[in-house]
Structures are given as C-alpha cells and as structure tokens.
Amino acid sequence: MNETRLFVLAALARRGPMHGHQLRRDARLDRADLWSRVKPGSLYGALHRMESEGLVRPLRTEQQGALPARTIYQITDEGLRELRALRDEAFTEVDVRPDPVDLALAVGDDLDTELLRGYLEDRIAALRALGSRIEHQLDRRWPDQRIADDLIAEHARMRIRTEIDWHEKVLAEIDTLSEP
Structure with missing residues (x-):
C-alpha cells in the first residue's frame, strides 16, 4: 500500500x-x-x-x-x-507490523538488565514525547478539520498509550525475563 x-x-x-x-x-x-x-x-x-x-x-x-x-x-x-x-x-489491508523491539527483546538474553531498563525507559520517554507532540498539534485546530481528523487523532493516542503500557509491563517484569 x-x-x-x-x-x-x-x-x-x-x-x-x-x-x-x-x-x-x-x-x-x-x-x-x-x-x-x-x-x-x-x-x-x-x-x-x-x-x-x-x-x-x-x-x-x-x-x-x-x-x-x-x-x-x-x-x-x-x-x-x-x-x-x-x-x-x-x-x-490489516497491517500490524512487528516492532523491531520485539525481536531485540527475544534475542536479548545476554543484555545487562540495567542496560535493558535504560533502553525501555528511553523508549517510554520517546513515546510520551510523541504523545505530547500529537496532543500539542491537536490543540490547534486547522480550518477544514473534520470529524474524521478527530477520530484519526484518537487512534494515534490510543496506539501510543498501548505502546507505553506494554513497555511499562516489560519494565515491571524485567527481572523475570531470563526465566523459562
């Protein structure tokens, strides 16, 4: 597409x-x-x-x-x-692409836990910054903004929120990642 x-x-x-x-x-x-x-x-x-x-x-x-x-x-x-x-x-076309972070996590058994924690915290910060950018942009309506535009913005917000939630879940379980 x-x-x-x-x-x-x-x-x-x-x-x-x-x-x-x-x-x-x-x-x-x-x-x-x-x-x-x-x-x-x-x-x-x-x-x-x-x-x-x-x-x-x-x-x-x-x-x-x-x-x-x-x-x-x-x-x-x-x-x-x-x-x-x-x-x-x-x-x-439904296209939910794998995120490269999933592959990195799957092959990251040898990663130091604190290094992984830093990566995840950085990603969360970047996702929050993206969410803030979207919120800031959407606070300013443009002249021909439509209901569809609002729905698209909500879709972006929801996707970012889900990404943040998943990253926080990985952080919460970081000490158990090496367990079978």
Whole structure:
C-alpha cells in the first residue's frame, strides 16, 4: 500500500489541480506525519512517477514573480481509478507490523538488565514525547478539520498509550525475563 500515492491522488481529487509545493504545504498543514508515513520531500518524485504512469497530467505551468516556475497537476480518469483501488486496499489491508523491539527483546538474553531498563525507559520517554507532540498539534485546530481528523487523532493516542503500557509491563517484569 503506497501511502504517498494515496495522499497525492486524494489531494488532487479533493482539492483540484495543484503544484508540488501546494501538496507539500497541504501535507504539513494537514499534519500528514501524524496519521501516515507520507514524507513531504517524497511528493515531487511521486508526482513525476504518477505522471509517467498516466495517473496525473500537467495542466499548466505558473510563475509568480521571482519564484521558480511550478507545474500544476491534475488527476486523470486513470488516477481516479487508482485512487479508488488504493483506498480500497487501505481499508481492507490489516497491517500490524512487528516492532523491531520485539525481536531485540527475544534475542536479548545476554543484555545487562540495567542496560535493558535504560533502553525501555528511553523508549517510554520517546513515546510520551510523541504523545505530547500529537496532543500539542491537536490543540490547534486547522480550518477544514473534520470529524474524521478527530477520530484519526484518537487512534494515534490510543496506539501510543498501548505502546507505553506494554513497555511499562516489560519494565515491571524485567527481572523475570531470563526465566523459562
């Protein structure tokens, strides 16, 4: 499932023709990093690949003042079909990926308990910081925020809370990890 393609095609279908800089700006304003793995820097390359595949087409080139010329892209009929297919894939594909920390814990029998404790405490601190960042971002509503955006934020909050709970459970049982 290519989240970047889904984001670009959905943005063009929903908001109409735009250039890559607008897509990057929208990704930032929509806080796409909170609910997807879309990297704003990858949007230009994605646009060019999708153009070569016939999913988007250049509509015109604009230049304002001394700014660089920007190509305005429009989604094609084939792009709309691809958007529907990607959306269907996103809704039907259940992808709970293993966290590398699970593998590290499984093969960490020789790890010093205090070193492991430090790793876990650092991870908990990082998860709490991510949770705080999400809370801080969500305290500031954006102009076209929808109910779906609130539900997505709640999903992120719940996932982070569960991760923190699991890490705290491992910490609580750290002295028993070497037992059979």
